[in-house]
Amino acid sequence: MAIVKRGKRASIDSVDSDERNRPHDLAGLTANLDNSDPVARRSAARDLAPFTDAAPALIERLEHEVDATVREAILMSLTDIGNATAVKGLVGCLRSEDVALRNEAIQAMKHLPDAVAPIMAGLLADPEADVRIFAVNVLESLRHPDVEKWLIEVISEDEHINVCATAVDLLTEVGSEAAVAPLEALKRRFHDEPYIVFAADLALRRIREE
Secondary structure, X not given: OXXXXXXXXXXXXXHHHHHHHOOOOHHHHHHHOOOOOHHHHHXXXXXXXXXXXXXXXXXXXXXXXXXXXXXXXXXXXXXXXXXXXXXXXXXXXXXOOOHXXXXXXXXXXXXXXXXXXXXXXXXXXXXXXXXXXXXXXXXXXXXXXXXXXXXXXXXXHOOOHHHXXXXXXXXXXXXXXXXXXXXXXXXXXXXXXXXXXXXXXXXXXXXXXX
């Protein structure tokens, strides 16, 4: 007599049943973001990517989601949505006390150059120095023609040494002749800060060698 592998068949039936029972509409998926099962939350977050109106619910869930895989799914969907609401929510995460969430938001924003560019000037002028530093970190991988211009404005106008130091580090990679005079001025402004002088000299040397 043939042996029936019930376990495998039951497993397949269970998966099929879960798929049939899973909501696929905006309301149902949004509600499932609060499901006690992280697998259900992850599936809901992933399936919400086509719904631009889902951004507020995804952001709200992201702010207190503890499961790393669910957060990853939420961030991927927010990146796919990429509208102003999604970006605003990611910016809000930059003020979080959760270091991992801040870093995840920065990485997500790097994939949204067109959506982030209109608000970058505001981020670089934020009253909180940490937010300005995070904004410079976003610029690191933001493929946008104004990246160098923004960095030059930072080293020319920002009074916070750590913000300027972060910007100088990036100018070492992307700076052109346009950054030479601002870098020299920065050295004079922070002449008693060894790291700034060192980093500015490094950036100047790289620019002049090209």
